Amino acid sequence: MEIKKFIKYKEDLNWKTTDISQINALCKNTMMEHIGIEVTQLNNNSIEAKMPVDFRTHQPLGWLHGGASVVLIESLASIGSDLLCKEGFFPIGLEINANHIRTVKSGFVTAVAKPIHLGRQTHIWNVDVFNEDSNKLICTGRITTMIVKKDFE
Numbered sequence: 239m240e241i242k243k244f245i246k247y248k249e250d251l252n253w254k255t256t257d258i259s260q261i262n263a264l265c266k267n268t269m270m271e272h273i274g275i276e277v278t279q280l281n282n283n284s285i286e287a288k289m290p291v292d293f294r295t296h297q298p299l300g301w302l303h304g305g306a307s308v309v310l311i312e313s314l315a316s317i318g319s320d321l322l323c324k325e326g327f328f329p330i331g332l333e334i335n336a337n338h339i340r341t342v343k344s345g346f347v348t349a350v351a352k353p354i355h356l357g358r359q360t361h362i363w364n365v366d367v368f369n370e371d372s373n374k375l376i377c378t379g380r381i382t383t384m385i386v387k388k389d390f391e
Contacts, residue, residue: 248283248352248353248354248355248356249282249283250282250283251280251282251283251322251353252322253280253321253322254320254321254322254323255321256280258277258278258279258280261277261280261317261321262276262277265277265313265317269309269313270309270313272294273289273290273294273295273306273309274289274290274292274294274295275287275288275289275309275310275313275314276288276289277314277317278348280321283352283353284350284351284352285314285317285318285321285350285351286314286348286349286350286351287310287313287314287348287349287351288346288347288348288349288370289306289310289346289347289348289349290345290346291342291343291344291345291346291347292344294306300343301341301342301343302341302342302343302347302376304336304338304377307336307338307347307367307376307377307379308334308336308377308379310347310349310365310367311334311336311349311351311365311367311377311379311381312331312334312381314349314351314363314365315351315361315363315365315381315383316329316331316381316383318351318353318361318363319353319361319363319383319385322353322356322361323385326387326388327385327386327387327388328385328386328388329361329383329384329385329386330383330384330386331381331382331383331384332360332382332383332384333381333382334379334380334381334382335379335380335381336377336378336379337377337378337379338376338377339374339375339376339377339378340369340374340375340376341376342369342376345369345370345371346370346371347367347368347369347370347376348367348368348370349365349366349367349368350365350366350368351363351364351365352364352365357385358385359384359385360382360383360384360385361382361383361385362380362381362382362383363380363381363382363383364378364379364380365378365379365380365381366378366379367379
């Protein structure tokens with residue numbers, strides 16, 4: 239029995255925008271662009287992205303670097319939180335953990351982020367990373383973002 243069956247995900251999310259090209263444009267000149275992460279879908283209860291497994295995301299032995307998976311997890315959940323924040327607020331990563339289940343040498347991995355808590359001051363997300371070819375779970379993570387007021391220009 240899967241434990242995640244007991245997790246109640248938030249539904250019918252009210253995204254600030256659903257324009258994927260606009261979201262990806264905001265990621266220009268960031269870590270996300272550097273390693274090739276692209277947001278691919280916004281659904282009523284999740285946000286999805288893909289990342290290449292290549293020289294940018296490999297560790298020295300040629301496998302997907304665990305840190306790259308964590309970058310994917312944090313990036314996707316942070317974008318999700320930002321798209322759900324009220325005007326004048328933004329998310330900052332507060333805590334993240336990840337369990338690396340298996341690895342992959344090439345191709346793409348896809349990530350699916352779902353919020354399990356959307357509070358006034360914190361958001362908590364579960365993010366699963368899958369091998370795009372086999373659909374096998376590569377990594378699973380949980381991240382908490384703190385929602386702070388913008389007090390700068």
